[in-house]
Amino acid sequence: MSDLLIASRLEQYRQCQYDAFILQPMPTVEERIAALKALKQLITQYQVQICQAIAADFGCRSASETALLEIFTSLESINDAIKHVKTWMKPQRRHTSLWFKPAKNSVIPQPLGVVGIIVPWNYPLFLTIAPMVAALAAGNRVMVKMSEKSQHLCQLLQHLFVGEFNEEQICIVAEEGQTGIAFSQLKFDHLIFTGSTTTGKAVMAAAATNLVPVTLELGGKSPVILTDDYDVNIALSRILGGKVYNSGQTCVAPDYMLIPQALESEVIRQAQAIMAQRFSNIQHPDYTSIIDDASFYRLCDTTKDAIEQGAKVINLIPQSKPDLQLRKFPLQLICQPTEAMIAMQREIFGPLLPIVTYQTLQQALDYINARERPLALYLFSNDKAVQQQVLNQTRSGGVVINDVMLHVTQEDLPFGGIGHSGMGHYHGREGFESLSKMRPVMHQAEFCSGKYFYAPYGKIGKRLINFIINRKLSRYE
Numbered sequence: 001m002s003d004l005l006i007a008s009r010l011e012q013y014r015q016c017q018y019d020a021f022i023l024q025p026m027p028t029v030e031e032r033i034a035a036l037k038a039l040k041q042l043i044t045q046y047q048v049q050i051c052q053a054i055a056a057d058f059g060c061r062s063a064s065e066t067a068l069l070e071i072f073t074s075l076e077s078i079n080d081a082i083k084h085v086k087t088w089m090k091p092q093r094r095h096t097s098l099w100f101k102p103a104k105n106s107v108i109p110q111p112l113g114v115v116g117i118i119v120p121w122n123y124p125l126f127l128t129i130a131p132m133v134a135a136l137a138a139g140n141r142v143m144v145k146m147s148e149k150s151q152h153l154c155q156l157l158q159h160l161f162v163g164e165f166n167e168e169q170i171c172i173v174a175e176e177g178q179t180g181i182a183f184s185q186l187k188f189d190h191l192i193f194t195g196s197t198t199t200g201k202a203v204m205a206a207a208a209t210n211l212v213p214v215t216l217e218l219g220g221k222s223p224v225i226l227t228d229d230y231d232v233n234i235a236l237s238r239i240l241g242g243k244v245y246n247s248g249q250t251c252v253a254p255d256y257m258l259i260p261q262a263l264e265s266e267v268i269r270q271a272q273a274i275m276a277q278r279f280s281n282i283q284h285p286d287y288t289s290i291i292d293d294a295s296f297y298r299l300c301d302t303t304k305d306a307i308e309q310g311a312k313v314i315n316l317i318p319q320s321k322p323d324l325q326l327r328k329f330p331l332q333l334i335c336q337p338t339e340a341m342i343a344m345q346r347e348i349f350g351p352l353l354p355i356v357t358y359q360t361l362q363q364a365l366d367y368i369n370a371r372e373r374p375l376a377l378y379l380f381s382n383d384k385a386v387q388q389q390v391l392n393q394t395r396s397g398g399v400v401i402n403d404v405m406l407h408v409t410q411e412d413l414p415f416g417g418i419g420h421s422g423m424g425h426y427h428g429r430e431g432f433e434s435l436s437k438m439r440p441v442m443h444q445a446e447f448c449s450g451k452y453f454y455a456p457y458g459k460i461g462k463r464l465i466n467f468i469i470n471r472k473l474s475r476y477e
Contacts, residue, residue: 007182010143013171014186017114017141020168025111027139029086035136035169036085040078042164043129046156047071050125053152057121059289059327061246066125069245073409074129080411080428081137088137088432094440099468102445109436111139113189116212118180118203120195121149121291122249122349128157131192131215132170134431140190141169145183148175149291181206188212190435194251196347197420215424215434218417219347220374221255224404225364225390226267227381228260235380235402236270240316240353242404244278244331247288248351249295252376252398252405255348256337258364261357264335268314268355271333275316282320282328289327290350296327299350305342306334306354361386365393373397375421378404397421 027035043050050071051063094105115135119128128144135142146154154174161172173179184191184206193203194217207214226235243254259267279287290296300322307313315321317330331351337344343354358364368377377396381387387401397417398407407413416425426434444450452461 003178003182006176006179007185010173010179010182010186013143013167013173014114014116014188017143017168017171021111021113021141027111029089032085032089032137032139033082035165036078036082036133038164039129039133039136040075040082042160043071043074043078043125046160049156050153053156054124054150056152057124057150058291060285061288062286064286065245065288070123070125073126074133076409077126077130077133077411077427081133081432084429085137085432088429091441100448103448104443104445106441106443108439108441109138109433110439112435112437113140115140115142115435116183116186116188116191117142117144118183118191118193118195119144119146119150120251121147122246122251124150124153127194127217128172131194131426131431134426135435137432138435140435142171143183143186143188144170144172145179146172146174185209186212190215192424192426193217200422215426216417216422217251217415217424218375218420218422219251219349220372220417220421221344221347222252222374222376222378222396223368224254224257224378225361225368225380226257226259226263227361227379227383227386228263229383229386230380230402232263232266233270233274236267236274238403239378239380240271240274240278240331243351243353244287245405247290247329248331248353249288249291249349250405252408253349254353254378254404255374256344256354256356258356258358258367261359264355264357268333268335271316272314275331279317280319282317282323282330283326287328290329291327293324293327295350296322296324296329299329299348299352302342302348302350302352303332303334306337309338309341311335311337311341311343311354361389365390368394373417373419373421375417376400376405376407395419 051066054066055061089109092107094107096103096105117131124147132142158172161170184203187210191207191212192215193200197218200216200218204214224239239254303313312335314333315330316332320330322329329351334343334352334354337354343352373395375397377394377399379387379390379401395418400407408415411428414425414430415427416422424434452464
């Protein structure tokens with residue numbers, strides 16, 4: 001299909017949804033909850049097929065992992081919205097300045113219209129459903145563009161959604177070569193993109209043509225700081241567990257570790273012991289494949305580059321080597337990396353974990369602050385003063401203390417990046433408000449002092465102006 005035909009078809013979908021929105025611009029709370037419950041029923045009823053479709057797209061993706069990281073998180077997002085949407089929709093009373101009483105102020109949440117969602121391949125269900133939930137709770141229509149690497153899931157969702165929702169409410173489109181570019185250029189009322197920083201810049205530029213506001217959930221190199229007061233075994237158990245999720249193909253995965261120099265040998269030893277207990281080889285069905293050959297070769301090149309430049313690379317699943325046929329890559333530590341290495345220049349997005357040593361905590365914080373702001377930051381320390389120092393002196397999209405990645409699953413916490421890791425928030429109330437027009441409304445009283453503040457200003461007006469700004473009358477005479 002030609003680029004023009006793709007763009008024309010997408011615009012027809014958008015216009016159809018916008019026309020439907022104009023006819024029904026303010027869905028009731030009952031209608032929103034009904035849509036959310038239908039979405040919940042769809043995911044619950046077809047969870048086995050969803051897991052199978054995602055596994056087919058990856059080559060190997062554990063059904064248990066998909067159930068935990070995508071089915072469970074999606075259902076939690078829906079349940080939270082169902083529980084709170086009635087409260088979120090209520091007009092908010094706002095303070096009225098003393099000088100304008102008895103007027104009354106409020107903020108009314110209203111739907112924006114049509115929301116576009118561009119979904120990546122790494123968590124294709126959750127990153128479809130989470131923003132969709134926010135959009136539906138806010139009363140919007142939704143268009144979703146799936147990744148070209150999620151063909152099986154896309155086909156399944158298209159089939160399931162057509163049976164449950166009409167395309168005037170939710171429309172799911174597949175990638176057909178240039179679909180992403182055309183999709184980004186549509187005149188949405190809001191556009192949500194999750195993916196790489198490079199692509200995010202292109203999406204934002206395309207959206208800017210129509211002044212479409214964007215929420216960008218990008219990535220970056222999310223650091224882990226380990227301090228010497230925290231138990232190394234507990235820390236590594238959690239860090240490595242998070243890193244192995246989806247074989248490190250997670251935007252908030254630990255990208256590199258900062259550890260006290262004196263602990264380097266201990267960290268390596270305990271990491272080896274932990275992984276030996278978990279995986280004897282990468283053929284295990286719970287060890288996820290790398291999404292495609294290009295990504296597999298990128299990880300091979302990153303490892304080779306590190307070795308050639310003097311890093312010590314330690315395979316934590318030593319019975320296995322990278323397997324192109326299965327597209328599986330064993331978790332490996334990169335010790336003593338340098339800034340010239342590929343591993344330290346871009347987000348790894350795979351099962352490689354560089355270890356950088358520091359002598360003082362301030363040195364570790366300076367290291368983080370010298371780089372682009374990450375989507376997440378993880379600190380392992382029980383020292384309250386250290387925790388506060390790290391929070392005060394660094395900036396990141398989110399923070400987890402004494403664990404990794406779990407902030408994404410907390411519906412009452414906003415999720416979003418900062419700087420090169422993104423902009424805007426969603427999840428929970430923040431998602432609802434991001435995809436609503438929080439419309440300010442002032443109700444003027446029948447009797448008010450406004451008549452004294454119109455030109456030409458009389459004596460009473462001048463005295464009132466003088467009084468409210470505490471100046472001498474002579475200045476205005």
